[in-house]
Amino acid sequence: MFADRINQLQTFATPCYVYDRSLLAATLEAIRQEVCGHDNYHVHYAIKANANPAVLRQIAAAGFGADCVSGGEIRAALEAGFPPESIFFAGVGKADWEIRLALETGIGMFNVESLEELEVINEIATLLNIRAKVSFRINPDVSAHTHAHITTGRAENKFGIAKEHMVDVIHQAQSMASIDVLGLHFHIGSQLLEMDDFEALCNRINELQLTLGEAGLHVDNINVGGGLGIDYDEPDAHPIPDFQAYFSTFTKHLQLREGQRLHFELGRAVTAQMGTLLTRVLYVKHATEKQFVIVDAGMTELIRPALYGAHHRIDNLSAQADSEVAEGNADARNESVCYDVVGPICESSDVFAKDYSMPETRRGDLLAIRSAGAYGETMASTYNCRSLPDTHII
Ligand code: LLP
Numbered sequence: 001m002f003a004d005r006i007n008q009l010q011t012f013a014t015p016c017y018v019y020d021r022s023l024l025a026a027t028l029e030a031i032r033q034e035v036c037g038h039d040n041y042h043v044h045y046a047i048k049a050n051a052n053p054a055v056l057r058q059i060a061a062a063g064f065g066a067d068c069v070s071g072g073e074i075r076a077a078l079e080a081g082f083p084p085e086s087i088f089f090a091g092v093g094k095a096d097w098e099i100r101l102a103l104e105t106g107i108g109m110f111n112v113e114s115l116e117e118l119e120v121i122n123e124i125a126t127l128l129n130i131r132a133k134v135s136f137r138i139n140p141d142v143s144a145h146t147h148a149h150i151t152t153g154r155a156e157n158k159f160g161i162a163k164e165h166m167v168d169v170i171h172q173a174q175s176m177a178s179i180d181v182l183g184l185h186f187h188i189g190s191q192l193l194e195m196d197d198f199e200a201l202c203n204r205i206n207e208l209q210l211t212l213g214e215a216g217l218h219v220d221n222i223n224v225g226g227g228l229g230i231d232y233d234e235p236d237a238h239p240i241p242d243f244q245a246y247f248s249t250f251t252k253h254l255q256l257r258e259g260q261r262l263h264f265e266l267g268r269a270v271t272a273q274m275g276t277l278l279t280r281v282l283y284v285k286h287a288t289e290k291q292f293v294i295v296d297a298g299m300t301e302l303i304r305p306a307l308y309g310a311h312h313r314i315d316n317l318s319a320q321a322d323s324e325v326a327e328g329n330a331d332a333r334n335e336s337v338c339y340d341v342v343g344p345i346c347e348s349s350d351v352f353a354k355d356y357s358m359p360e361t362r363r364g365d366l367l368a369i370r371s372a373g374a375y376g377e378t379m380a381s382t383y384n385c386r387s388l389p390d391t392h393i394i
Contacts, residue, residue, distance in 0.1 A: 006321045008394065009366060014280045015297035016390040017377050019055060023239055023274040024373075028062040030240050031270070034247040040260065041247070044088050046226050046267030047073045049374035054393050055271060056080030065108070067226070067265035071098035074105060084108070088223070088263070090137065090185070092117075092158055096124060103130045110134045111185040111223065113160055115169055118179065125178035134173065135183035135223055138163050140204040144189035144197045144227070159187070163208060167215045183263075184208065187225025190268060195249045198224070202253035209257065223263035224250060230272045232311055235370045241269040268374040275373020277302050277312075277389075281365040282344070291339050293361050298343025299350045300386045302369060302376050306349040313370040314341055314352060319359035333359040341367075345384055 009018065035041040044065035047056065051073065057080045060066070065086030066077040077087050089102045090111035099121055102110065112118050112134045125132040139160030161169055166184075173181045188201050201224060212218065228246045231238035246269075256262060279297035304310035316333075323332040336357045343350040352369060361367075380388050 005394065006317050006366065009278060009317065012278060012392055013390065014278050014366070015295075015301050016278050016392060017052075017301075017372065018276045018278050019052065019373060019391060019393045020274045020276075021058065021393050024055065024058055024271065025062075027240050027270055027274065028059065028064070030243050031064075031266070032062070034243045038247075038251070038262075040256070041262050041264070042086075043264045043266060044086065045270055046265045047077060048378060049267030050271040050275065050376070051076050051378050052391055052393075053080060054391075055373075056082075059270065065263075067267070068107075071095070071101045074098070074101060074107065078105065088135075088265070090187075090265075094121075096120065099124050100128065103128055103132060108133065109182065109221070109223075111137050113137045115161070115165075115172065118169070118173055118176070122176040122179050129178075131178050131180050133180050133182050135185040135219070135221055136161055136166065136169060136173075136181070137185040137187070138166055138208065140186050140188060140201060140208075142188050142197070142200045142204050144192050145194050160185075163204075166208065167211065167217065170212075170215075170217055181219065183219045183221025183223060183261075185223040185225065185263075187265065188227060190227050191229040192227045193229040195245055198227075198246065198249045199253050202250060206253075206255045209255065218257065220259065221261045221263060222254070222256065223265065224254075226265040226267050226269070228266055228269040230268055230371060230374075232371050233313060235273050235313055239273045241273075243269070270374075272371050272374035275371070275376055277369040277372040277376060279367050279369060281361055281363055281367060283363060284339075284361055291337060293339045293341045293358070293367075295341060295343060295352070295367060297352075297369065297389075298345035298384075298386075299347065300343075300345055300381050300383050301389045302352070302372055303379050303381070304372075304375060305352050306347070307379075312352065312372060314356060314358065315368040315370065316359050316361055316365055317368050318365035319361065323359070335360050337361065345386075 044067040045059045046067040060081040066082040068074045069091040084106040085108040087107040088109040092113045137160040173179045279295040283294045285292040299306040319333040341352040
Protein backbone atom coordinates (compact mmCIF):
# COMPACT_ATOMS: atom_id res chain seq x y z
CA MET A 1 0.00 0.00 0.00
CA PHE A 2 2.79 2.39 0.92
CA ALA A 3 5.56 1.26 -1.41
CA ASP A 4 4.33 3.55 -4.22
CA ARG A 5 4.45 6.55 -1.91
CA ILE A 6 8.03 6.09 -0.80
CA ASN A 7 9.22 9.42 -2.22
CA GLN A 8 6.67 11.28 -0.16
CA LEU A 9 7.33 9.17 2.94
CA GLN A 10 11.09 9.74 2.63
CA THR A 11 10.49 13.42 3.36
CA PHE A 12 8.97 12.74 6.81
CA ALA A 13 11.09 12.94 9.93
CA THR A 14 10.82 9.69 11.85
CA PRO A 15 9.42 8.21 13.96
CA CYS A 16 5.96 9.36 12.90
CA TYR A 17 2.46 8.10 12.31
CA VAL A 18 1.05 8.17 8.80
CA TYR A 19 -2.70 7.90 8.38
CA ASP A 20 -4.33 6.98 5.10
CA ARG A 21 -7.37 9.19 4.72
CA SER A 22 -8.84 7.25 1.80
CA LEU A 23 -8.67 3.90 3.60
CA LEU A 24 -10.42 5.47 6.58
CA ALA A 25 -13.11 6.82 4.23
CA ALA A 26 -13.56 3.38 2.62
CA THR A 27 -13.77 1.73 6.07
CA LEU A 28 -16.41 4.21 7.25
CA GLU A 29 -18.36 3.66 4.04
CA ALA A 30 -18.21 -0.14 4.51
CA ILE A 31 -19.74 0.27 7.97
CA ARG A 32 -22.38 2.64 6.64
CA GLN A 33 -23.35 0.09 3.97
CA GLU A 34 -23.96 -2.56 6.63
CA VAL A 35 -26.02 -0.42 8.98
CA CYS A 36 -27.95 1.75 6.51
CA GLY A 37 -30.76 -0.79 6.23
CA HIS A 38 -31.27 -0.70 10.01
CA ASP A 39 -32.65 2.62 11.25
CA ASN A 40 -32.22 1.50 14.85
CA TYR A 41 -28.46 0.70 14.55
CA HIS A 42 -26.07 3.40 15.78
CA VAL A 43 -22.28 3.22 15.65
CA HIS A 44 -20.25 5.23 18.16
CA TYR A 45 -16.55 5.33 17.37
CA ALA A 46 -14.42 4.43 20.43
CA ILE A 47 -12.15 7.46 20.62
CA LYS A 48 -9.57 5.66 22.78
CA ALA A 49 -8.38 3.82 19.66
CA ASN A 50 -7.23 6.99 17.87
CA ALA A 51 -8.03 10.52 18.99
CA ASN A 52 -6.05 12.41 16.36
CA PRO A 53 -8.10 15.57 15.66
CA ALA A 54 -8.09 15.13 11.86
CA VAL A 55 -9.13 11.49 12.19
CA LEU A 56 -11.91 12.41 14.62
CA ARG A 57 -13.17 15.15 12.31
CA GLN A 58 -13.38 12.71 9.41
CA ILE A 59 -15.31 10.17 11.51
CA ALA A 60 -17.66 12.82 12.92
CA ALA A 61 -18.32 14.19 9.41
CA ALA A 62 -19.28 10.68 8.29
CA GLY A 63 -22.14 10.75 10.80
CA PHE A 64 -20.85 8.46 13.54
CA GLY A 65 -21.35 8.98 17.26
CA ALA A 66 -18.55 8.84 19.84
CA ASP A 67 -17.75 6.52 22.74
CA CYS A 68 -15.66 8.37 25.34
CA VAL A 69 -13.98 7.23 28.55
CA SER A 70 -12.75 10.52 30.00
CA GLY A 71 -13.48 14.21 30.17
CA GLY A 72 -10.56 14.76 27.79
CA GLU A 73 -12.14 12.46 25.23
CA ILE A 74 -15.50 14.24 25.60
CA ARG A 75 -13.74 17.54 24.85
CA ALA A 76 -11.92 16.01 21.88
CA ALA A 77 -15.22 14.64 20.54
CA LEU A 78 -16.95 18.01 20.85
CA GLU A 79 -14.05 19.82 19.17
CA ALA A 80 -14.15 17.35 16.29
CA GLY A 81 -17.86 18.03 15.74
CA PHE A 82 -19.58 14.97 17.21
CA PRO A 83 -23.09 16.05 18.27
CA PRO A 84 -23.34 16.00 22.12
CA GLU A 85 -26.30 13.61 22.10
CA SER A 86 -24.25 11.10 20.06
CA ILE A 87 -21.55 11.00 22.76
CA PHE A 88 -21.68 8.12 25.25
CA PHE A 89 -19.52 8.24 28.37
CA ALA A 90 -18.15 4.96 29.77
CA GLY A 91 -15.46 3.97 32.27
CA VAL A 92 -15.21 2.43 35.75
CA GLY A 93 -13.80 5.54 37.40
CA LYS A 94 -15.55 8.72 36.32
CA ALA A 95 -14.30 11.71 38.33
CA ASP A 96 -16.80 14.30 39.63
CA TRP A 97 -15.55 16.99 37.21
CA GLU A 98 -15.98 14.58 34.29
CA ILE A 99 -19.56 13.78 35.33
CA ARG A 100 -20.30 17.51 35.62
CA LEU A 101 -18.78 18.19 32.20
CA ALA A 102 -20.82 15.37 30.64
CA LEU A 103 -24.06 16.62 32.20
CA GLU A 104 -23.47 20.24 31.22
CA THR A 105 -22.52 19.18 27.69
CA GLY A 106 -25.77 17.23 27.30
CA ILE A 107 -24.23 13.90 26.30
CA GLY A 108 -26.52 11.12 25.11
CA MET A 109 -25.72 8.47 27.71
CA PHE A 110 -23.67 7.53 30.76
CA ASN A 111 -22.62 3.89 30.71
CA VAL A 112 -22.69 3.32 34.46
CA GLU A 113 -20.48 0.65 36.00
CA SER A 114 -21.57 0.53 39.67
CA LEU A 115 -24.28 1.57 42.11
CA GLU A 116 -21.70 3.74 43.86
CA GLU A 117 -21.08 5.68 40.63
CA LEU A 118 -24.83 5.98 39.97
CA GLU A 119 -25.34 7.62 43.37
CA VAL A 120 -22.69 10.24 42.60
CA ILE A 121 -24.16 10.93 39.13
CA ASN A 122 -27.60 11.37 40.74
CA GLU A 123 -26.19 13.77 43.34
CA ILE A 124 -24.38 15.93 40.79
CA ALA A 125 -27.30 15.89 38.34
CA THR A 126 -29.69 16.94 41.12
CA LEU A 127 -27.40 19.85 42.07
CA LEU A 128 -27.21 20.96 38.44
CA ASN A 129 -30.93 20.34 37.90
CA ILE A 130 -30.21 18.19 34.84
CA ARG A 131 -31.56 14.68 34.22
CA ALA A 132 -28.88 12.04 33.63
CA LYS A 133 -29.56 9.43 30.96
CA VAL A 134 -27.96 6.17 31.96
CA SER A 135 -27.37 2.65 30.71
CA PHE A 136 -25.99 0.01 33.01
CA ARG A 137 -22.89 -1.83 31.95
CA ILE A 138 -23.61 -5.42 32.80
CA ASN A 139 -20.77 -7.87 33.12
CA PRO A 140 -22.16 -10.72 31.00
CA ASP A 141 -19.60 -13.26 32.24
CA VAL A 142 -18.89 -14.36 28.67
CA SER A 143 -15.34 -15.36 27.80
CA ALA A 144 -13.76 -14.13 24.58
CA HIS A 145 -10.91 -15.53 22.54
CA THR A 146 -8.27 -12.84 22.90
CA HIS A 147 -5.33 -11.70 25.03
CA ALA A 148 -6.02 -11.82 28.79
CA HIS A 149 -5.25 -8.10 29.13
CA ILE A 150 -7.99 -7.13 26.69
CA THR A 151 -10.78 -9.47 27.72
CA THR A 152 -13.30 -7.59 29.82
CA GLY A 153 -16.54 -9.52 30.11
CA ARG A 154 -15.65 -12.13 32.75
CA ALA A 155 -16.90 -12.02 36.32
CA GLU A 156 -13.30 -11.62 37.52
CA ASN A 157 -12.79 -8.41 35.50
CA LYS A 158 -13.26 -5.00 37.15
CA PHE A 159 -15.82 -3.89 34.56
CA GLY A 160 -19.57 -3.61 34.89
CA ILE A 161 -22.30 -4.67 37.28
CA ALA A 162 -22.79 -8.38 38.01
CA LYS A 163 -25.71 -9.70 35.99
CA GLU A 164 -27.24 -11.04 39.23
CA HIS A 165 -27.51 -7.43 40.50
CA MET A 166 -29.04 -5.97 37.31
CA VAL A 167 -32.72 -5.91 38.33
CA ASP A 168 -32.00 -4.60 41.81
CA VAL A 169 -29.79 -1.78 40.49
CA ILE A 170 -32.43 -0.72 37.97
CA HIS A 171 -35.09 -0.64 40.69
CA GLN A 172 -32.84 1.53 42.87
CA ALA A 173 -32.10 3.83 39.93
CA GLN A 174 -35.81 4.30 39.26
CA SER A 175 -36.24 5.71 42.74
CA MET A 176 -33.50 8.32 42.24
CA ALA A 177 -34.51 11.93 41.62
CA SER A 178 -32.44 12.77 38.52
CA ILE A 179 -31.81 9.46 36.75
CA ASP A 180 -33.49 8.15 33.59
CA VAL A 181 -32.70 4.48 32.95
CA LEU A 182 -32.48 4.05 29.20
CA GLY A 183 -30.49 0.93 28.52
CA LEU A 184 -28.03 -1.89 29.03
CA HIS A 185 -24.41 -1.82 27.93
CA PHE A 186 -21.96 -4.67 27.31
CA HIS A 187 -18.40 -5.11 26.07
CA ILE A 188 -16.66 -8.48 26.16
CA GLY A 189 -13.17 -7.71 24.88
CA SER A 190 -11.08 -6.45 22.02
CA GLN A 191 -9.43 -7.92 18.89
CA LEU A 192 -12.12 -10.59 18.60
CA LEU A 193 -12.10 -12.45 15.31
CA GLU A 194 -14.48 -15.29 16.13
CA MET A 195 -18.11 -14.37 15.56
CA ASP A 196 -19.03 -17.12 18.06
CA ASP A 197 -17.93 -14.75 20.83
CA PHE A 198 -20.41 -12.11 19.69
CA GLU A 199 -23.06 -14.81 19.27
CA ALA A 200 -22.47 -15.86 22.90
CA LEU A 201 -22.93 -12.22 23.92
CA CYS A 202 -26.23 -12.06 21.98
CA ASN A 203 -27.47 -15.21 23.73
CA ARG A 204 -26.59 -13.78 27.11
CA ILE A 205 -28.37 -10.49 26.31
CA ASN A 206 -31.44 -12.45 25.20
CA GLU A 207 -31.49 -14.23 28.58
CA LEU A 208 -31.08 -10.94 30.44
CA GLN A 209 -33.93 -9.36 28.50
CA LEU A 210 -36.15 -12.24 29.62
CA THR A 211 -35.10 -11.60 33.22
CA LEU A 212 -35.94 -7.92 32.76
CA GLY A 213 -39.37 -8.81 31.33
CA GLU A 214 -40.11 -11.10 34.28
CA ALA A 215 -39.34 -8.17 36.59
CA GLY A 216 -41.72 -5.95 34.59
CA LEU A 217 -38.83 -3.86 33.22
CA HIS A 218 -38.00 -2.68 29.71
CA VAL A 219 -35.12 -0.64 28.27
CA ASP A 220 -35.07 1.25 24.96
CA ASN A 221 -31.34 0.83 24.25
CA ILE A 222 -28.99 -2.12 23.99
CA ASN A 223 -25.28 -1.35 23.54
CA VAL A 224 -23.06 -4.28 22.58
CA GLY A 225 -19.74 -2.42 22.87
CA GLY A 226 -16.90 -2.91 20.40
CA GLY A 227 -14.26 -5.56 19.94
CA LEU A 228 -14.19 -6.54 16.26
CA GLY A 229 -10.60 -7.50 15.43
CA ILE A 230 -8.42 -6.90 12.40
CA ASP A 231 -5.85 -8.88 10.40
CA TYR A 232 -2.43 -7.91 11.79
CA ASP A 233 -0.65 -10.55 9.69
CA GLU A 234 -1.93 -9.55 6.25
CA PRO A 235 -3.14 -5.95 6.34
CA ASP A 236 -3.02 -5.62 2.55
CA ALA A 237 -5.19 -8.71 2.07
CA HIS A 238 -7.76 -7.43 4.60
CA PRO A 239 -7.53 -3.65 4.81
CA ILE A 240 -11.22 -3.47 5.78
CA PRO A 241 -12.56 -5.84 8.45
CA ASP A 242 -15.47 -8.15 7.72
CA PHE A 243 -18.24 -5.82 8.85
CA GLN A 244 -20.86 -7.92 7.07
CA ALA A 245 -20.10 -10.95 9.27
CA TYR A 246 -19.97 -8.75 12.38
CA PHE A 247 -23.23 -6.85 12.00
CA SER A 248 -25.16 -9.84 10.63
CA THR A 249 -24.23 -11.83 13.77
CA PHE A 250 -26.21 -9.33 15.84
CA THR A 251 -29.05 -9.10 13.32
CA LYS A 252 -29.38 -12.86 13.38
CA HIS A 253 -28.87 -13.70 17.05
CA LEU A 254 -30.01 -10.71 19.09
CA GLN A 255 -33.71 -10.62 19.89
CA LEU A 256 -34.48 -6.94 20.14
CA ARG A 257 -37.79 -5.78 21.57
CA GLU A 258 -40.15 -3.53 19.62
CA GLY A 259 -38.59 -0.08 19.16
CA GLN A 260 -35.24 -0.92 20.78
CA ARG A 261 -32.14 0.84 19.48
CA LEU A 262 -28.91 -1.09 19.09
CA HIS A 263 -25.59 0.68 19.69
CA PHE A 264 -22.07 -0.40 18.70
CA GLU A 265 -18.76 1.03 19.92
CA LEU A 266 -16.12 0.03 17.39
CA GLY A 267 -12.61 1.38 17.80
CA ARG A 268 -9.82 -0.79 16.38
CA ALA A 269 -11.85 -2.00 13.39
CA VAL A 270 -12.35 1.62 12.27
CA THR A 271 -8.82 3.00 12.51
CA ALA A 272 -6.18 0.26 12.89
CA GLN A 273 -5.48 -0.50 9.25
CA MET A 274 -5.29 3.10 8.06
CA GLY A 275 -2.29 3.80 10.33
CA THR A 276 1.39 3.05 9.91
CA LEU A 277 4.25 3.83 12.25
CA LEU A 278 7.08 4.97 10.04
CA THR A 279 10.57 4.46 11.40
CA ARG A 280 14.17 4.52 10.15
CA VAL A 281 16.87 1.98 10.80
CA LEU A 282 19.59 3.46 12.97
CA TYR A 283 21.89 0.45 13.09
CA VAL A 284 22.05 -3.17 12.07
CA LYS A 285 23.96 -4.80 14.89
CA HIS A 286 25.57 -8.16 14.36
CA ALA A 287 25.65 -9.76 17.81
CA THR A 288 26.81 -13.28 18.64
CA GLU A 289 23.44 -15.00 18.50
CA LYS A 290 21.23 -12.48 16.79
CA GLN A 291 21.13 -9.72 14.27
CA PHE A 292 19.36 -6.66 15.60
CA VAL A 293 17.67 -4.04 13.49
CA ILE A 294 17.67 -1.03 15.79
CA VAL A 295 15.06 1.52 14.72
CA ASP A 296 14.27 5.06 15.85
CA ALA A 297 10.72 4.18 17.02
CA GLY A 298 10.22 2.35 20.28
CA MET A 299 7.64 1.26 22.80
CA THR A 300 7.13 4.97 23.48
CA GLU A 301 5.43 5.28 20.07
CA LEU A 302 3.81 1.82 19.91
CA ILE A 303 3.55 -0.10 23.16
CA ARG A 304 1.35 -2.97 21.95
CA PRO A 305 4.15 -5.49 21.30
CA ALA A 306 5.75 -4.82 24.71
CA LEU A 307 2.46 -4.73 26.62
CA TYR A 308 0.47 -7.54 24.99
CA GLY A 309 3.04 -9.46 22.97
CA ALA A 310 1.14 -8.10 19.97
CA HIS A 311 2.43 -8.73 16.46
CA HIS A 312 2.53 -5.99 13.81
CA ARG A 313 3.68 -6.66 10.27
CA ILE A 314 6.87 -4.76 9.37
CA ASP A 315 7.66 -3.85 5.75
CA ASN A 316 11.06 -2.59 4.66
CA LEU A 317 9.94 0.09 2.20
CA SER A 318 13.49 0.95 1.08
CA ALA A 319 14.24 -2.67 0.24
CA GLN A 320 10.96 -2.94 -1.67
CA ALA A 321 11.81 0.20 -3.65
CA ASP A 322 15.35 -1.04 -4.39
CA SER A 323 14.03 -4.35 -5.65
CA GLU A 324 11.57 -2.63 -7.97
CA VAL A 325 14.28 -0.43 -9.47
CA ALA A 326 16.73 -3.28 -9.77
CA GLU A 327 14.10 -5.62 -11.24
CA GLY A 328 15.73 -8.79 -10.01
CA ASN A 329 19.34 -7.97 -10.91
CA ALA A 330 22.23 -7.97 -8.47
CA ASP A 331 21.15 -4.78 -6.60
CA ALA A 332 17.84 -6.27 -5.57
CA ARG A 333 17.69 -7.41 -1.96
CA ASN A 334 16.38 -10.86 -2.70
CA GLU A 335 17.82 -12.57 0.29
CA SER A 336 15.76 -12.79 3.50
CA VAL A 337 17.52 -12.40 6.82
CA CYS A 338 16.22 -13.18 10.30
CA TYR A 339 16.28 -10.14 12.60
CA ASP A 340 15.05 -8.94 15.96
CA VAL A 341 13.56 -5.51 15.30
CA VAL A 342 14.05 -3.40 18.41
CA GLY A 343 13.65 0.18 19.57
CA PRO A 344 16.07 2.51 21.38
CA ILE A 345 14.30 2.54 24.78
CA CYS A 346 16.15 1.27 27.83
CA GLU A 347 13.86 -1.71 28.42
CA SER A 348 14.37 -5.30 27.30
CA SER A 349 10.71 -5.44 26.30
CA ASP A 350 11.26 -2.69 23.71
CA VAL A 351 11.02 -5.19 20.87
CA PHE A 352 8.76 -4.92 17.82
CA ALA A 353 9.45 -8.39 16.42
CA LYS A 354 11.64 -11.37 17.28
CA ASP A 355 13.19 -13.73 14.69
CA TYR A 356 11.48 -11.77 11.95
CA SER A 357 12.32 -12.50 8.37
CA MET A 358 12.97 -9.38 6.27
CA PRO A 359 14.93 -8.45 3.15
CA GLU A 360 18.53 -7.60 3.97
CA THR A 361 18.25 -4.39 5.96
CA ARG A 362 20.63 -1.42 6.13
CA ARG A 363 21.17 1.74 8.14
CA GLY A 364 18.83 4.45 6.86
CA ASP A 365 16.16 2.07 5.53
CA LEU A 366 12.59 3.23 5.99
CA LEU A 367 10.36 0.65 7.72
CA ALA A 368 6.57 0.62 7.94
CA ILE A 369 5.15 -0.90 11.11
CA ARG A 370 1.67 -1.71 9.92
CA SER A 371 -1.84 -1.75 11.41
CA ALA A 372 -0.83 0.86 13.97
CA GLY A 373 -3.76 3.27 13.57
CA ALA A 374 -5.51 1.99 16.71
CA TYR A 375 -3.99 2.08 20.19
CA GLY A 376 -0.75 3.42 18.76
CA GLU A 377 -0.58 7.21 18.95
CA THR A 378 -3.13 7.25 21.80
CA MET A 379 -0.92 5.04 23.97
CA ALA A 380 2.33 6.87 23.21
CA SER A 381 4.39 8.19 26.11
CA THR A 382 7.30 10.53 26.74
CA TYR A 383 9.36 7.91 28.63
CA ASN A 384 13.11 8.59 28.31
CA CYS A 385 12.20 12.28 27.68
CA ARG A 386 11.19 11.47 24.13
CA SER A 387 8.83 13.67 22.15
CA LEU A 388 5.36 12.45 21.24
CA PRO A 389 5.28 11.29 17.61
CA ASP A 390 4.34 13.56 14.71
CA THR A 391 1.46 12.54 12.48
CA HIS A 392 0.85 12.97 8.77
CA ILE A 393 -2.47 12.44 7.05
CA ILE A 394 -1.92 11.38 3.45
N1 LLP B 1 -16.28 -0.11 24.33
C1 LLP B 1 -15.68 -0.33 25.52
C2 LLP B 1 -16.47 -0.28 26.74
C3 LLP B 1 -14.30 -0.62 25.56
O1 LLP B 1 -13.71 -0.85 26.73
C4 LLP B 1 -13.55 -0.67 24.35
C5 LLP B 1 -12.12 -0.95 24.36
C6 LLP B 1 -14.23 -0.43 23.14
C7 LLP B 1 -15.59 -0.16 23.18
C8 LLP B 1 -13.53 -0.45 21.82
O2 LLP B 1 -13.01 -1.71 21.56
P1 LLP B 1 -12.41 -2.10 20.13
O3 LLP B 1 -13.53 -2.05 19.11
O4 LLP B 1 -11.35 -1.15 19.81
O5 LLP B 1 -11.91 -3.48 20.32
N2 LLP B 1 -5.10 -1.16 24.06
C9 LLP B 1 -5.60 -2.46 23.67
C10 LLP B 1 -7.09 -2.47 23.45
C11 LLP B 1 -7.87 -2.01 24.66
C12 LLP B 1 -9.35 -1.95 24.42
C13 LLP B 1 -10.04 -1.30 25.58
N3 LLP B 1 -11.46 -1.17 25.43
C14 LLP B 1 -4.84 -2.91 22.42
O6 LLP B 1 -3.97 -2.19 21.97
O7 LLP B 1 -5.07 -4.00 21.92
